[in-house]
Amino acid sequence: MSLRRLVPCFLILAAACLPTLGSSQARRSAVWFEGARLIIGDKSPVIENSAFLVEGDSFTWVGKKGERQPPANATRVDLTGKTVMPTLIDGHNHIGLVNEKDGTNKKANYTRENLIDQLQRYAYYGTAAAMSMGLEADQELAYKLRDEVIPNAAKFLTVGKGIAATSMAGPPGEARLGIPYGAATPEEGRQHVRELDARCVHFVKFWVDDREGTVLKLKPEVYRAIIDEARKNGMETLAHLSRTSALEDAKDLLKSGVDGFVHTVRDRDVDDEYIALVKAHPKVWTGPNIPGPGETEEEINRLAETAPASTIANMRRQLETRKAAGNPPNPLFELHCRNVKRIHDAGMIIGLGTDGTGDGFGAHQQIAYYARCGFTTAEAIQAATSVNARILGLTRMGVVAAGKEADFIVLDANPLENIANTHKINKVYLRGAEVDRAALRAKFLEGTK
Numbered sequence: 001m002s003l004r005r006l007v008p009c010f011l012i013l014a015a016a017c018l019p020t021l022g023s024s025q026a027r028r029s030a031v032w033f034e035g036a037r038l039i040i041g042d043k044s045p046v047i048e049n050s051a052f053l054v055e056g057d058s059f060t061w062v063g064k065k066g067e068r069q070p071p072a073n074a075t076r077v078d079l080t081g082k083t084v085m086p087t088l089i090d091g092h093n094h095i096g097l098v099n100e101k102d103g104t105n106k107k108a109n110y111t112r113e114n115l116i117d118q119l120q121r122y123a124y125y126g127t128a129a130a131m132s133m134g135l136e137a138d139q140e141l142a143y144k145l146r147d148e149v150i151p152n153a154a155k156f157l158t159v160g161k162g163i164a165a166t167s168m169a170g171p172p173g174e175a176r177l178g179i180p181y182g183a184a185t186p187e188e189g190r191q192h193v194r195e196l197d198a199r200c201v202h203f204v205k206f207w208v209d210d211r212e213g214t215v216l217k218l219k220p221e222v223y224r225a226i227i228d229e230a231r232k233n234g235m236e237t238l239a240h241l242s243r244t245s246a247l248e249d250a251k252d253l254l255k256s257g258v259d260g261f262v263h264t265v266r267d268r269d270v271d272d273e274y275i276a277l278v279k280a281h282p283k284v285w286t287g288p289n290i291p292g293p294g295e296t297e298e299e300i301n302r303l304a305e306t307a308p309a310s311t312i313a314n315m316r317r318q319l320e321t322r323k324a325a326g327n328p329p330n331p332l333f334e335l336h337c338r339n340v341k342r343i344h345d346a347g348m349i350i351g352l353g354t355d356g357t358g359d360g361f362g363a364h365q366q367i368a369y370y371a372r373c374g375f376t377t378a379e380a381i382q383a384a385t386s387v388n389a390r391i392l393g394l395t396r397m398g399v400v401a402a403g404k405e406a407d408f409i410v411l412d413a414n415p416l417e418n419i420a421n422t423h424k425i426n427k428v429y430l431r432g433a434e435v436d437r438a439a440l441r442a443k444f445l446e447g448t449k
Contacts, residue, residue, distance in 0.1 A: 031074060034070075039084065039400075042398075051064065057433075058403065058405060059404050083412075087408060087409055090154075094133060094356070095118040100358050100359055110136075121358060121359060121360030124305075125364065133159055135161075142158045151433070152435050152436055162181070186222050188222070193226055203238050210244070220256070247270060254280075254281050261285075270343065275343070285348065285350070286348060286351070287388075288353075290333065340373050352383045364423055367380045370383060408428075410425070
């Protein structure tokens with residue numbers, strides 16, 4: 001990256017990572033929270049009967065109750081019986097195209113109003129940042145929103161436009177066709193990387209997928225050029241893997257120097273050769289996006305807080321159909337579980353992405369799937385918090401620690417005992433301010449059927 005580009009990109013990074021000094025909550029008001037079980041979000045031990053101080057938008061002290069006294073001017077909040085954990089981070093979504101109120105899916109939905117609605121849905125369910133992965137129907141709007149801090153809303157992160165073999169060879173569906181960059185040659189791939197670099201994008205997303213033979217697939221010589229050009233400019237590359245040739249593509253992508261995968265191998269069980277490649281590339285990460293077996297009754301109840309009644313009724317019908325069939329196993333879910341557990345055991349960095357379209361709840365489901373696939377509950381939580389923060393370069397997010405942004409969830413039960421307890425949200429705080437969940441809930445349901 002040239003110095004000319006480095007300076008404005010640093011300013012954008014600073015806006016995302018430094019305290020929001022212009023916001024009303026950053027006037028150094030002090031709030032002392034005490035009594036909760038505290039899950040830090042990394043491998044640090046849980047603090048029982050904790051205390052922590054929030055000043056402005058930051059944690060300024062974290063420890064055990066009784067280790068120090070609260071400042072005389074601090075407001076005190078008793079969290080006895082509660083569990084506190086960091087807010088979640090969704091490393092892979094496609095928000096803006098779906099309207100959660102009416103269910104439509106079209107480019108015309110990609111508006112500031114709809115994007116903010118979905119970022120607020122993320123905040124409602126305790127997600128503090130959401131990375132949009134390559135389907136920006138209005139790039140200028142996406143870049144403007146990236147630089148804003150919006151009350152009661154998750155931070156909007158974006159990779160800009162993703163790259164496919166043609167603009168029509170990205171994800172299927174009328175709403176998505178024509179959005180990606182098309183790259184038929186190595187030079188076209190390099191040019192798109194340079195365009196993204198000029199807009200201070202750090203991650204370059206590309207699709208290696210022929211959609212089961214229905215579209216052209218990005219050629220190896222093109223994605224190798226994309227990887228090379230990104231590295232020259234200090235950027236990272238993220239590959240989407242197909243449902244039909246993921247294993248062989250992933251092997252070549254690892255050899256070619258890709259930095260991460262936004263899906264895991266999902267066409268067959270990984271083999272020893274792939275595991276050897278994973279071990280030889282310890283900095284490469286993945287956000288697996290495990291396809292679920294369907295919503296549980298508990299999950300439907302939580303989604304009913306924000307989703308239209310018609311959407312919830314459809315989910316309940318699907319649940320009853322699965323029950324009537326004896327809850328048959330989902331082979332694709334089981335395949336993902338085997339592969340994710342094996343690459344996790346081999347040392348691959350596992351973050352978390354939902355591939356969601358805006359309901360805001362998906363990160364909780366992915367965490368639960370990780371636990372079902374053999375992760376400990378602590379590992380599942382870390383994937384969505386500290387690991388994702390490290391992957392995405394969110395240096396002030398992901399853990400509850402002094403100097404970090406005061407983003408946290410207050411839960412009514414302990415998720416280390418039962419991962420579904422991440423659903424039992426009492427309060428959410430973003431940047432030191434409590435999210436007004438009651439007002440958001442009323443807004444989400446207004447005018448829906």
